[in-house]
Amino acid sequence: MFPKTQKKINQMIEQQIIPGAVYSFKSLNSEATFTKGNKQILPSIEPMTEQTLFDVASLTKVVGTNSVVLKLLEEKKMKLDQSIKHYLPTFEDDSVTILELLTHTSAINGFIPNRDQLSQTELIEAFNHLNVDHASKGKNVVYTDTGTILLGFAIEQLLQEPIQVIIQKQIIEPLELSRSTFFPPKDECAPTNNLIQSEQPLYGIVHDTKAAVLKEHCGSAGLFSDINDLNRFCYMMMNDGQIGETKFLTKETIQSLNQTWSPNADKHRSLGWDLKWHPNKQHPILFHTGYTGTFILIDLNEKRSFVFLSNRVHPQDHRETYMTHRDELVTIYLEEVASH
16 A cells, blocks of 8 residues: 555665654545554664554644634634634733634744743743734744644633643543543653753653643643554544544534635645645645654545654654655655555
8 A cells, every 4th residue: 555655654764764653544444554663773672563652742733722723613612813812811912813823824923032941830921922023924824833832821711721631621532532641651652852962762751842841731742642543533534523423523614624724825724734735636635743753644535644653853853854754755645645
């Protein structure tokens, strides 16, 4: 199945761009999962398994926080054109909308001086005072964690619980994602740190420094998951929001993702998702990545998904090289799908 795509993944492992990978090609009626390489290289080699838990990094955004937002939009508890300040009164600027946060067109400058030295309370406070470049708002897509973190804060104000608790109750439990957690068993996790900079592998502790400080209040990273849970999430998306007897999202909500929500901006974004385009039929395909070496592709039209999980930051972080090869991998897959 998809031999060119698999060949590319094998090459990435052979060239030590990633230590290993677990990946899956899925449709509504079939699923093929593959395990290649190792989950750990140093200080000892440990083979990759289908049960390996990964720090999925920014996939937390689309699986977790974004799915909560979609449910709140369905329930009319949140509106796309409403200001974030309406839900999060502590945020200073009242011009930034929920839609702009979802499409990364808010033009918020996310730079926080001495960020890594701040406490949880201090970091949360700093997010409330970020500046907005009003001249470029709605025009430029600039992908950041800031928008999703602020959305998480807004959801917390609405529902009066930490965002990670809300994700657990509203996403993980209803979808029966039995292996997905913010508190993973360390011995089941792939290590996710650069051993050139530190002596000991990092197991089950979030790689993202903001998420490590924000902890339960972080909606942009922190989730650990495995291939089977993410396949289950993709099945729900491809099956018009339904899984088993559970009607998780409406068909209309799912279909609403299948379009550009940033028509006046320089890049195409859906609600929380990036968009790729099918080479032949030119319909959009949902796409999202995670810093640690993960991504999800979901074609809502053809009911196909491709989930790719690696811990490419171990044993060394070669980000630019990985991103070049990851983009080649995605292109090869889309071309291979189109040729079928």
